[in-house]
Amino acid sequence: MQLNNPNSDIFSRRKTPIILFVVLIGLLFLMRLFYLQVVDHRYKIFASSNVQRIITDYPARGLVYDRNGELLVYNEPYYDLMVVPRQVRDIDTLEFISLLGITREQFETRMQAATRYSRFKGSIFERQISKGEYAAMQEKLFRFPGFYVQPRTLRKYPHPIAAHSMGYVGEAGPSLIENDPYYRPGDYVGISGIEKHYEDVLRGTKGTRIVMVDALNRDIGSFQDGRYDTLAVAGTDLYSSLDVQLQIYGEKLFQNKRGSIVAIEPSTGEILALVTAPGYDPNLLVGRVRSANYRMLQNDTLKPLFNRALMANYPPGSVFKVANFLVGLQEGGITNRTRYSCPGFYRSGGITVRCRTHPQPVDALLAIQYSCNTFSCIQFRNTLELPKFDNMQHALGTWREHILSLGFGRTFNSDLPHELPGLIGSPDYYDRIYGPRGWRALTIISLAIGQGEIGTTPIQLANLAAIVANRGYFYTPHIIKAIGAPENLNPDYLQRHQTTIDSVHFETMVEAMFETVEAGTGRFSRIPGITMGGKTGTVQNPHGENHSAFIAFAPVENPQIAISVIVENAGGGAAWAAPIASLMIEKYLTREVKRAWFEQRILEASFLTF
Template sequence: MNPYLSRKYIIGGIFSLIILIYIIRLFFLQIVDQSYKLSASNNVLRYETQFPSRGLIYDRNGNLMVYNEAAYDILVIPRQVEPFDTNQLGLLLDLTKEQIIQRLKAAKSYSNYKPSVFEKQISARNYAPLQEKLYTFKGFFVQTRTLRKYPEKIGAHVLGYIGEVDDELTKKDPYYKPGDYIGISGVEKSYEKVLRGKKGVEIYMVDVHNRIKGRFKEGKFDTIAIHGENITLTIDAKLQAYGEALMKNKRGSIVAIEPATGEVLALVSSPGFDPDLLVGRNRTINYDKLKNDSLLPLFDRPLMARYPPGSTFKLVNALIGLQEGIIRPSTVFSCYGGYTIGNFHMGCHSHRSPLDLKHSIQHSCNAYYANVFRYILDAPKYGTIDNAYSVWRNSVTLFGFGQKLGIDLPHEVNGYIPTLGLYNRIHGNRIKSLNIVSLAIGQGELLMTPLQMANLTATICNKGYYYVPHVIKYTSETYDTVRKPFLVRKYTNIDSVNFEPVIEGMFLGVNGDDGGTGRIAQMPGIEICGKTGTAENPHGEDHSIFIAFAPKDNPKIALAVYVENAGFGATWAAPIASLMIEKYMNDSISRPAMETRILEKNLIDEQP
């Protein structure tokens, strides 16, 4: 009756087969393949970063140097934007209609669903009128950010600045996301981890239109933002401000260190800039301006500028000579207007002759040090000049020259102490001590940074050791280990007893009755010790250098002052150093005439 009865099995089979295939497919989708679960949470979860407030920065006396001020970023989600009055928004944000259209387009090309920054860092003042009207612009909303603020416009180089993290770093360090801020220079950079705190996250569930539908698991996985730690610097804000004022209209540096600790009291780079310039919406424009300025205001001179040390280096040669037993404090050399050997002549200014060690420092006698240096190099006990030079160079290196001292600020440079190899190449392996005698008076190939010279001064104060100069005084206990490298004494190989005559000489250089190269730095009531130097400058007027410390016993401050193109060391550098010392020791200035002379001097515009 029904010839096709068996076909019911085929039809039933087709039904079963398709359903079976679907169940197998479901098995793969739901159980085997995990990627759909990930896609699902990417779909539905929105991670809202909670930005911590950045740590504040204080000076050594607890004066606020950097704080935060709220600023507002306007964000936009293109999908939610409804037609709006571009003129009104333009007025509120100070943008043209074209800019608005162009920015919307850029946001759209990033993502139609995700927020992108439409306008950055609107100040609290400009935000107020905007806030009232923002609700009329659908799709626009606000994210609070903090901007760095500076009560005193000082210390731009030390403090550094923050800016948006670059793409490279966001790939390397998962903590940073595009648009985050990070310390780019100065303390902001070196203590980024301390200052930044820890970002928190709030996880929301969003629907397909990116509208928040609630907290993910009632906020179980949310984390709170932890604010950054405050930092107290070793910088003395008053001294820093005073130093910057003295250096106004001059090129150069001041580095002041507390010898007993290695704490940097002031770090002046001149010309400097107002730290406010590198904050906020005009940062890029201002940065480009500063970068293209011929006076290089962004150049951090105390750490990055390299100069020959000039006569200040005589102190080092004196110390090495004493330590190596080549001279004694009573050793005298004569000087008849300089140092003359055969055809060779190194000039010297007029002073009485012969001089012993301390008076050679007082009068900065070139001939004395030409003798000392040559006696070291040619001393029979070393056998060859190579060995002698190595001993000398090693001793110099132990003062921290020719290497980064390790200050807790970025961009420090090495300086340069030539090796004998360099001279052998020049002089064809028959190097004589006379060939390199300019090293005796700190000329020639030597290059040192102002920081290194200030550190030399501190080392002399400490009679043989120094602490690595640093700007961190303290922060929270959590991060206290950052101070560890600065609590270790670094020893030179000079015995402390050998420092006595050198210090005596530096004292006489400022306070000697019969004249001294640094007498201009003399200050009644404070026993200032100092040494002048003149860095030869093949490109123009020599640079004026003065290193000094005070008081003579138990010194409180050691400093190096550099004034570029200012000629002899005593003229400008010495009075600046003296005023700095007075300011730091007495917190007042008793020599208004000198102060006025310095403050009003414009060395930059006088340049040809």
């Protein structure tokens, strides 16, 4: 060894203790690991008691009150039995299935389904266990590690009314879960009605809690003092514009009948009652029984799921004369002083429209009062054939614009479910049927009396009554008045919609409709002490008995309520629809009905045909 060589290595023997030390530490570690992992079993017990359970705190869905603060929809607690497949160990399956009352096959299938979803996360094993059932199960549950209950709420309706408007809540479907990360399997979501429209408001915000459970499946407090927890925020309450008592009364009047009532507060567009008959009890579409009941309702030949108030597309009949006369007065097809005498029919170019016997001659006012078809046809034709229009397209286009401004032929896009637009034919529509220039005023003369190629929905007719009551404008009819607190008015419906008709013509119409009830076709439905304007209609029904229709508003000077009533297969408007409207108005304005015999006649009537 050369000491002078800087690379000489006199300490090379020192590698041995270094290597020995490394090996020594390695052996020490392995011994320690052997002790921890193989010898000492405490850590396996610690680990099994280190079990987390992730509990979703479901916020209570917002409640719904009526316009007077009466409850329409509330929540009832129940429990979902959850399972975390990973944590299920050594359970007495026999005892478990007898506790739940399920078969062994059901147990296996559900366990497999839960495992498929996740071994670490809880899935619903048995849904909607009532409070009573849970109480019986509670004390035994600790013997089944991996199972726990999750408190949930279900919708409940104190009165079996307004089912279509309220809508219902159901489990989120696979496509929703796929597209919206908020929803998890087993979550509830509004499927129709206001539950759907106001889903974001009503649902609140889910919270998550991580709790530790011990080997006996007991909750032993939150994980890391709740560092990973989030709070649930309850849903926001809604204040409906409905009047529960009026709604109950309307549904009662419609027993054994088909048809609808729509009542609106003209000054706000708030819907006071929305009856569609036959209806169903909203409590049927809640919870475990929902899908079975839904199928039952779907198969019912009376079609209780069909919301007539928004979807039934009737020709309006004579009620529509109100709209037609307004257009005629606005465009100058008639004036206040225009008079015609009625021979009992209108005949022109081979077309005959029959009328009934009534005093002669008639002006616009009397023509509404007696619902004169002759005057209606003349004024409609006069209006369309005014020299200021270049052609029929122009004339009908102008007419249609006015009618659309009165709320027909389109949906309101309101918070109501499944509205249909109805049908107000455009010039193009008639071009397609009759060919261009193949039609004239006479071809479409049935529109003058609200028949033919025309469809309107009951809510549109009620809105027409509201427009007349307001003398020329309306607010979008809606069913949720306020959100969160009664004074927080729903901001979506504060916009006033002005029609294209001058208010002076409405004064004429108000007087005409007033006279209709005072001394015209609606006189049998006069309410003592209340001034009311109305218009009867009889909707020709090629399939059976005519439909009875009526629109009204009251009081005339300061309208509080505008209403449309349609009773299917009941005959003339004066006989059935007008009395129902009159009873509704009396009920709403005076809170009680004094004409007992009048009410009795309606309650006893039945117009159900199958």
